[in-house]
Amino acid sequence: MTSQTSGTPANSPAPDQIRRAPKVLLHDHLDGGLRPGTIVELADACGYPRLPETDPGKLGAWFGRAADSGSLERYLETFSHTVAVLQTRDALFRVAAECAEDLAADGVVYAEVRYAPEQHLAGGLSLEEVVEAVDAGFREGERRARENGHRIRVGALLTAMRHAARSLEIAELADRHRDLGVVGFDIAGAEAGHPPTRHLDAFEYLKRANNHFTIHAGEAFGLPSIWQALQWCGADRLGHGVRIIDDIEVRADGSARLGRLASYVRDKRIPLELCPSSNLQTGAASSYADHPIGLLRKLNFRATVNTDNRLMSHTSMSREFEHLVDAFGYTLDDMQWFSVNAMKSAFIPFDERLAMINDVIKPGYAGLKSEWLFQ
Template sequence: MTLTSDEILALPKVVLHDHLDGGLRPATLIELAAEIGHELPSTEPDELARIFAENANSGDLVRYLEAFAHTTAVMQTAVNLRRVAREAVLDLAADGVIYAELRYAPEQHVDGGLSLQEVVEAVQEGIEEGVSEALEAGFAIRAAAILDAMRHLDRSVEIAELALANRGRCCVAFDIAGPELGFPASNHREAFQLLREAHMPVTIHAGEADGAGSVGEALGLGSARRIGHGVRIHEDIEGFGGEELVLGPIAQHALDMQIPLEVCPTSNVQTAAAPSIEAHPMHELRNLGFAVTVNTDNRLVSGVSMSSEFAALVETGWDKEDLFEATLAAAWGAFLPYDEKADLAELVIEGYGLEL
């Protein structure tokens, strides 16, 4: 039976891949841009959201990325960072998300004079405010932050040290984001060694704009516990989509270790990592036993929510049990202590009303 919109909204959700600078409320972006005199494509919320979504669906990566110049422009003060983080948590909670990991690159928010540490603290304050306000509104959500280093720049060691200094309250993991093709994880070998020796969780954007080799480098040199997107790992599977398959070492490693793939269906189509949601490699990867999770990536820029991503998958044939399995995989893939992951998994099981 097809799930209704209300039924999808009511399902508990876990999002592991959601960029803070890609999920602002349109009205907030317009208000903050006006305060600093930053020009936007539109000052009407619905139209601005439509423009961003059209750019994201244009097939032009340059147009897709234009939105981030606007969002980061207004995220250069502690007050604004706090507000954006708070609203992100509230919006996710209202969408049925019970656990969220919000990621952002501190180095992109220092143009207004903030230090990296001040950026981290402002975002964390906003997250905590959002969790408290959501609870007052009747929504129970837990949220955490992942710190990104930009893979085409050279501050990864500094951001890794920042992540370690804020481990616990303000940071649960480290990531590298930004242009993948031409900027391999090996450029940040020193940062990954530092994190590995400190046993700091790492997730790495890989297998989106580059192929399976990028995923392999993330899993090997980067010791990634999760892969951001990862959909092109299928390029390491001979005969993918057919009856007779031969898994290469990268795919076999990810499957054997149940490395969560932070799949973002709509965004993957928009960036050409997948031809369509119907023909997305995630379906076959899931059927093969890979730990496929469902995520938003950039809610404003892509014009999505967790509920809309669920609905899009339901249109391709996913049912409640399929959504449950992906959400449970996300719960167990969360960067939480084991007992807290178990508690989160129990909430998912209870919320879906399904038996294992």
């Protein structure tokens, strides 16, 4: 499969084909993907008075503007509203079900959706009750998707907040719910001043339990964050990891020289959970055409495409790929490459990943590519 790097070739997929293509999502935040109308209704139900807008359309636009600041810290502030309305079992169940429905309607066949249980305790729920409510919602969303002719499998990643001190507790929670809908662990939040090494006890616990984890690293902070996540903590994947580009020198002739950390990431096939639209909002890239994903694809890193926060970025998996098709001339072959990369990197058993690749992803793209024969 050969990636195009400029222009839009004649066989670039149309938006409808992009939507129908089987896609795999590894980095999506539950509290960053609510429907604006749902936020308004939940705020009314729980008496939350501080929404900046009560009209769903205006509220959705407000989230986009607030997130378009170029600052990760400002971007993270928008979550105060979504988290505030997610403090009951019914709210968590509803939002998880709608998440699965929305992703399935967008052609996502496998998703790992993350959330921080510790942020949903203000209404009196226990950590266990939070996890059970979200899991029940995902299963309901999968059921509704099947009724509408879509297929999706959703696994949860339990996130600990890197500025807090509950990471070991959340890691233990993730391990208790392993094979019961939870597929792994994550830490998230502002990177600067909160290195992953503060949570070594959680990562050591997970490694002893042979459990999977990813770490937000290399998003707003640079190579030291990536190095610590890999070499000190032992992360299986990098949440974002976009700043690995700082260890790659592009020469005048277009060739690239990889530094030792970049070489290690590529050679070890460490997955990068890249989120193009979100990265533009937080200042990690200035445009889609300048996003490091183009070079990382060319250099055959284990790059994947993700949404991060669909509400804040006004995005979906289809929109992310539409932007990349426009910026780099990507074809269905490229979309399949990214999707297979992501499925290979998922936190479910190998035989299940292989079945998804061979029985769902490859046949799905083959069917779409065969449509070109009749145009």
